[in-house]
Amino acid sequence: MPRIPIHRRPTVRVAAAVATVGALIAALTGCSGGGGSSTLDTKADVTLTWWTGQADQAETILEGLAKQYEQLHPNVTIDVSSGAPSTEDLLQKLSASFAGGNYPDISYAFGSWSSQLEASNRTLDITKQVSAADVDWNGFSGAARQTARPTGKKTIGFPAVVDNLSLIYNKKLFDAAGLSYPTDRWTWDDFRAAAKKLTNRATDTYGYGYSVSGSEETTWQFWPHLWQHGGEVLSSDGKKAAFDSAAGVEALTFLRDMAIDDKSVYLDQTDTKFGQLFAGGHIGMITSGPWQLYDLKTAKTDYGVTVLPGTNGNHETVSGPDLWTLFDHKDANRAHWAVEFTKWLTDPAQDERWNVAYGNLPLRSSETSSAAFQAQVKALPGLEVMAANSANAKHARPTVPAYNKLSEAIGDQISAVLQGQGTPEAGLRAAAAKADQALEGNGP
Structure with a gap:
């Protein structure tokens, strides 16, 4: 094992x-x-x-x-x-x-x-x-x-x-809600609709779990949404943040609407609790990687794995090589x-x-x-899906020296927006300004 x-x-x-x-x-x-x-x-x-x-x-x-x-x-x-x-x-x-x-x-x-x-x-x-x-x-x-x-x-x-992020779903919760399991043709609209139906406040069950710690866990979960909408993390010369764009706003607005309007997202302050709650049957879907499977096997969770939902047929994921x-x-x-x-x-x-x-x-x-x-x-089970999903890891996370500060800047703003503090437009604008300072070597 x-x-x-x-x-x-x-x-x-x-x-x-x-x-x-x-x-x-x-x-x-x-x-x-x-x-x-x-x-x-x-x-x-x-x-x-x-x-x-x-x-x-x-x-x-x-x-x-x-x-x-x-x-x-x-x-x-x-x-x-x-x-x-x-x-x-x-x-x-x-x-x-x-x-x-x-x-x-x-x-x-x-x-x-x-x-x-x-x-x-x-x-x-x-x-x-x-x-x-x-x-x-x-x-x-x-x-x-x-x-x-x-x-x-x-x-x-x-x-x-x-590694890469894939969609992991709890079969027991899907069966109880009368939902078909996610497929490799799912869109994010399919994902959102399922998350709403899986959410049951009476049993403290959520459709999806997302980290709002402001750490890299918060940030790298956002990058596939950005990339699938055609956005980029950095400008082509690597000197400016590029996520403050129409693609970035659309991506963050989607997550904000799930968290605030639908109330279908468990907002995890710890980076790790959402995985534990998924294993215990209180979250229907998470986006995670191969390290999660051993925990699920140990917990005897009945789960399935597929690629991330897509945008216009693009199922791009993020990898952490x-x-x-x-x-x-x-x-x-x-x-x-x-x-x-x-x-x-x-x-x-x-x-x-x-x-x-x-x-x-x-x-x-x-x-x-x-x-x-x-x-x-x-x-x-599901490891083979994650291996095949490596083909969807088309972008590399930036490796510029200021990436950690960029990650903190956008991670903090994603966390704030998902908790109802500010708009996606204002949040990304503030994060980009702080990231640009760091990229120029002037950031705190």
Whole structure:
């Protein structure tokens, strides 16, 4: 039985760590670092440092894969560890290691950190290597590939974990309300109508649950609505917020009308309670990812999974890809083997033993036909739908250094509007103004 993935859902790092990385960028830009071999010798002994960002079962799986690689390549030693007490602590640890010159060759990183890591002037550019036919780079989702190329100039790593938001529904509540189950042709109007019928104040049952904590959970749930209406998070040059648009207003008005007019939305202040209430039969639908399925299996909830409802046939979702980021020590041998090991690690055969065995989504759609993935689907029904839904992850969340402040700005306003405070137009306008300050480097 798979464990709950350590990453659970993609997050943004707190401002203190972002500030630390930002302060280091100025000091590190232009520094050469390292001082190893400039000539590649594939037979030379090499030691790689790998920070996995994982714990418990996940860490054990990855340590086993490192040992296997060492057996296949006796000249390669991999010094593997979690790197920090938790995944969230890795950014701070990486920041300190850049300053001290003892940074790893490979590290797990949340996708939202990628532009900050590239700006550190410590990452390898592996654009040429991933274009090789044996990598199957296009087999990764578009969002994962974009996250690995945060500025479009360099490819700084391989996808490590992928996920997406899908629609999960409580079959028992749908049956009790006499409703047909959601399908992959549902529109958001279908969704709203069902949510109204599922809502029963006498039993404290709601049609839908949405986080109003103002965190990234609030924000990233909004992005598919924006994108499906043709909106964008940022301007094409990445310097201005673009969500304060007709598409943004239409998207937020829809959610506001469900919450305020229909009163069909449970507004969760905690980010986690809506999942618990869904599992317990008090919310009919949630939009969540693969990390939710283990909890539902444990609670014995009778659930189903489909893609997000669509707008004009567009069922776009949001993904939170994380990375195996590679770092440059100015050593040709270390760089070569860091790429080779990470390429091997993300090949389908190894990914089935890591992501698939652990209950995550496979990195590539080609893995869904494997016996290993089908076994997980039997244990966690709906996982196959979420894997297929990766094709609907067409946009990558922005990876600009100011994203966390942008996320806070719009997350706070979404939360306020859904609780009846202000209009969608005014809320998005205020959020955009604050986000623009942050993007210009002048935000609080």
